[in-house]
Amino acid sequence: MTTAHPLSQALTLPNGATLPNRIAKAAMSEALGSVDNRVTERLATLYRTWAAGEAGLLITGNVMVDRRHLGEPGNVVLEDRRDLHKLRAWAEAACSGGGQVWMQLNHPGKQSPRMLNRDPVAPSAVPFRKDLRGMFATPRALRDEEIRDIVQRFARSAAVAEAAGFQGVQIHGAHGYLVSQFLSPHHNQRNDAWGGDAERRRAFVEAIYHAIREATSPSFCVGIKLNSADFQRGGFTEAESLAVISRLAELGIDLVEISGGSYESPAMANGGKVKASTRAREAYFLSFAETVRQTVSVPLMVTGGFRSSEGMNQAIASGATDLVGLARPLVLEPDLPQRLLAGESVTSLVKPVKTGIRKVDEMALMEVSWYTRQLARMGRGKPPRTQDRGLWSLLEVLAVMAGQGARSRLRAG
Template sequence: MTAAGTLGQTLTLPNGAVLPNRLAKSAMSETMGTINNRVTRELATLYGAWADGGTGLLITGNVMVDRRHIGEPKNVVLDDERDMTELKAWAQAGQRHGNHIWVQLNHPGKQSPKMLNKAPVAPSAVPFRKDMRAMFATPRAMNEQEIRDTIGHFARSAALAEQAGFQGVQIHGAHGYLVSQFLSPHHNQRNDSWGGTAEKRMRFVLEVYRAIREATSPSFCVGIKLNSADFQRGGFTEEESLAVIERLAKEGIDLVEISGGNYENPAMAGAAGVKESTVSREAYFLEFAEKVREKVSVPLMVTGGFRTSEGMAEAVQSGATDLVGIARPLAVEPNLSVRILAGEQVVSAVKPITTGIQKIDDMALMEVSWYTRQLGRIGKGKKPHQHSKGLMPLLEVIAVMATRGVANRLRAGE
């Protein structure tokens, strides 16, 4: 079968929902809300462009479930009905060609910078490593009521997403945010019913999943983004991740997206240090997906590293994954999926973003901010830049950071 034939197949999820093809836009944090975390019309424009571009499943950037705890300036918060009109426009734009659009729900836990939250919460009061403590405060351990309230926030946000017309939600259980923190023995050092053993550390994510299911209809999709591992000493391991996936599969979860790392060890940020076999297969986490496939039949999505239509098709044909997650390629070519599904042999235009200044080029934050800038351009109806060299990307990043700085001060009432 051709790449277009393979990737153009539909996928039926456990709850009966049908995705139109095997290409999925993985979450990228747009930071395109207002300074007080409201929905903007630019989000509908951005997701409309991706819908026009043919990608079957669109997963939004992390939408926060509690406005007291956000991860970045201009994150959208979904905790009441005040933006229902804008939410409906966003949902409609993202599915106007039969696409699915899901909201990624998140709570940052300890990964909330001091400039946004001087009193973050987490499963345990475990500080960041020393070189990051100037940016992130040591969190306070959550009490029983706070844990239960947070579970309720996830359920409330999911119900609002369904009310707005989104077809599903994805629980962000990766990259070191709160759900991931509860799963990790490094971050979760509790000795009560929420920690102390792998089984107890798993309780939080299971309770979040069950609360969302209870708050939404049977046809509403619920997925999760989960680390294959934290890649951190004393952290969440592959064996523990497999056990969590097995439990969620038994509970009936509709889709598992596999990723890895956290702010202290950002495996999700790039391919530096990955094995040659991983590079040749394009996907960073495909080998772990094969281990998952031996255990469960739950639909899988692998994100990170895919750059060619042939590599994407081979991943699906191998049986290791059901969906190919694409992020940065869609930030520079919103219509990439249309080209693939039309039978073109596609190689993504994504290239390293360089300034020629080594210290800057080594910073993952610089590239992330540059891609964020491209999402903003699409949201304004402009064409994204495909790649940049010299000082231009640095100037674009400075523009992003300046905007965020102003947003921080206004949000704080300065």
């Protein structure tokens, strides 16, 4: 390795922690938890494979802070220390390549499917758009005491993660989940301490950040995944996102990962619907990162769209981002970071996976289900496939989800 390649340079975070290089595995929901949402050995197997690729930072998929509210079957839920030994095995496997591992913490809010949750919650009782109401029930508005309980759940989960050997956590504040819902004027129509204007809408994420800091040591890293915008009429805008980032930077956050979209407007998965100028630079949210960089100096991570070594190195060299976030490329090629750090000229094998069913493909459901299947293979110690039949994958994943959802409801009942 040589520092002639920007990706191979170390990065020191505000709390003093150092990442050995500028490549990060971004969060993907592994769906490898047990039927009762506990840690399994498959997670250690999967992350040991990624660790061998030598990325500087591995961020787990969304670990839920409340077992009553799941985003999907197979989520891991972390409410207490009963699985501490399995969590330690997961963290040790993920750190075996010399990088750090952070746990992404999440609450789905209204984005909890009917098959898992008939009583979803949100800042306000705002339903999904009509074509998604069959999949998601209309949420009820959270009470003040429930909001405060969720804040403490994030802090408790972070403390357990630290005890297990994870070096940090990432608050999931993007993609339409609960933190993102609180930030959005479309989803948050409250008029109390938790909503009513932009400052009060961000009170929830600030409370979570403060609670995590109080529950963990100064050397423990705290980051956030945040939408640049949610791309909905009347929703969270780039100006509001910049204000949130500026505030969190003032509070001392260690890393901000920039993404965008939600289930209703999945910008994070619509790789084919981007401007030519964006496609040329590869990363979907790099322009917004440059805007952020002009305002604050907080370390930034941009995820989504990176495919070539040239595009990744240029993004770091330009100063627009400090970390390159890779997700799907590391499913198909877990060793890709090694090759990038060695200075090879490479291009990812990622390409769209389609069913031929327009509505399914527009929702990006096929993309998610296909990659979920590959994570399951890797969790069993098998290599990922690089090509597959899209429609068959969709049908298989839907069958698995329906079965897991039914079992989860039975256990919850």
